Amino acid sequence: MKVTIVGAGAVGASCAEYVAIKNFASEVVLLDIKEGYAEGKAMDLMQTATLNGFDTKITGSTNDYSKTANSDIAVITSGIPRKPGMTREELIGINAGIVKEVSANLIKHSPEVTIIVVSNPMDTMTYLVHKTTGLPKNKIIGMGGALDSARFKYRLSEALECPPSDVDGMVIGGHSDTGMVPLTRLATRNSVPVTAFLSEDRLNQVAEDTKVGGATLTKLLGTSAWYAPGAAVSGLVQAIACDQKKMFPCSALLEGEYGLNDLCIGVPAILGKDGLEKIVEIQLDDAEKAKMKESAEGVKKTNGLLDV
Numbered sequence: 078m079k080v081t082i083v084g085a086g087a088v089g090a091s092c093a094e095y096v097a098i099k100n101f102a103s104e105v106v107l108l109d110i111k112e113g114y115a116e117g118k119a120m121d122l123m124q125t126a127t128l129n130g131f132d133t134k135i136t137g138s139t140n141d142y143s144k145t146a147n148s149d150i151a152v153i154t155s156g157i158p159r160k161p162g163m164t165r166e167e168l169i170g171i172n173a174g175i176v177k178e179v180s181a182n183l184i185k186h187s188p189e190v191t192i193i194v195v196s197n198p199m200d201t202m203t204y205l206v207h208k209t210t211g212l213p214k215n216k217i218i219g220m221g222g223a224l225d226s227a228r229f230k231y232r233l234s235e236a237l238e239c240p241p242s243d244v245d246g247m248v249i250g251g252h253s254d255t256g257m258v259p260l261t262r263l264a265t266r267n268s269v270p271v272t273a274f275l276s277e278d279r280l281n282q283v284a285e286d287t288k289v290g291g292a293t294l295t296k297l298l299g300t301s302a303w304y305a306p307g308a309a310v311s312g313l314v315q316a317i318a319c320d321q322k323k324m325f326p327c328s329a330l331l332e333g334e335y336g337l338n339d340l341c342i343g344v345p346a347i348l349g350k351d352g353l354e355k356i357v358e359i360q361l362d363d364a365e366k367a368k369m370k371e372s373a374e375g376v377k378k379t380n381g382l383l384d385v
């Protein structure tokens with residue numbers, strides 16, 4: 078199983094580290110445009126192999142896509158991150174060009190590849206890859222909801238004063254400060270709805286804290302986060318590589334599902350060897366449907382800025 082990660086920056090390197098530590102891939106290729114950078118990150122990570130007990134071979138490449146040939150899965154984390162005070166949508170001007178070029182280069186050397194898009198604004202970048210590559214729709218997946226759901230569960234565990242492992246929950250919708258739809262109605266602590274423990278006001282606070290999860294970290298760090306993003310991407314990579322049939326909210330191209338068309342947005346999906354194998358349509362209540370519709374309008378507005 079060969080995994081390529083384009084962009085050896087904070088998220089790309091974190092993803093490579095988690096993939097390696099989980100020890101399911103034979104090879105990870107890190108590629109970056111910055112001379113020597115991916116090679117350096119790969120060497121540093123390889124020097125953790127005996128410490129962390131993995132056999133995955135990690136190599137680096139400065140923009141040489143022949144090194145990525147015959148990748149099964151490719152992750153796109155290349156592009157600029159936001160700075161405090163910015164929205165993800167403001168990154169479109171620079172990142173659209175990068176994502177378009179990177180995905181074309183990847184496919185030239187790995188025509189069967191499944192692409193996971195991470196660069197922001199992620200839903201729009203995923204749509205761009207659909208519009209410009211001609212890959213089948215199951216082979217293009219945007220990562221956002223897995224991360225947002227992890228943050229939701231963290232915020233719920235804080236409110237419930239319990240370990241995060243007690244909590245289950247999911248965030249669908251757009252991966253943006255205003256577009257996320259945390260499904261508080263369906264979240265549980267050990268099968269008991271969290272609504273049994275938390276007031277409506279506290280749950281609203283959890284939802285709002287979740288939606289600005291990325292912005293909160295960007296303000297603290299001066300750039301956007303990488304540990305949880307890297308871990309979330311590695312979860313998607315593993316689900317595909319190991320044919321796990323796991324359900325993650327992913328940015329998927331919708332053709333009527335959830336009453337939406339011609340956009341990529343976060344919905345629950347089953348991931349396995351064929352990539353995004355199935356979109357799961359759950360029954361939303363009227364308020365959730367309205368939030369999803371508003372979120373989709375926001376994503377479409379950003380898509381409108383693309384030159385496709």
Ligand SMILES: NC(=O)c1ccc[n+]([C@@H]2O[C@H](COP(=O)([O-])OP(=O)(O)OC[C@H]3O[C@@H](n4cnc5c(N)ncnc54)[C@H](O)[C@@H]3O)[C@@H](O)[C@H]2O)c1
Pocket residue numbers: 083084085086087088089108109110111114154155156157158159168172175178179194195196197199220221224252300301302303306
């Ligand atoms: N979808 C998500 O949940 C999520 C989470 C975190 C970050 N992100 C996004 O991921 C992207 C990367 O974030 P980061 O913190 O790793 O940034 P970073 O600056 O640390 O790393 C980005 C890397 O991309 C490289 N790069 C730029 N153009 C390239 C090209 N044409 N080819 C190859 N490499 C190129 C840069 O040299 C840099 O090393 C940002 O757009 C960020 O907003 C998304």
Ligand SMILES: O=C(O)C[C@H](O)C(=O)O
Pocket residue numbers: 158159165197224252290291292294295301302306
């Ligand atoms: O917040 C960002 O800009 C990066 C990423 O989308 C995140 O949610 O951490």
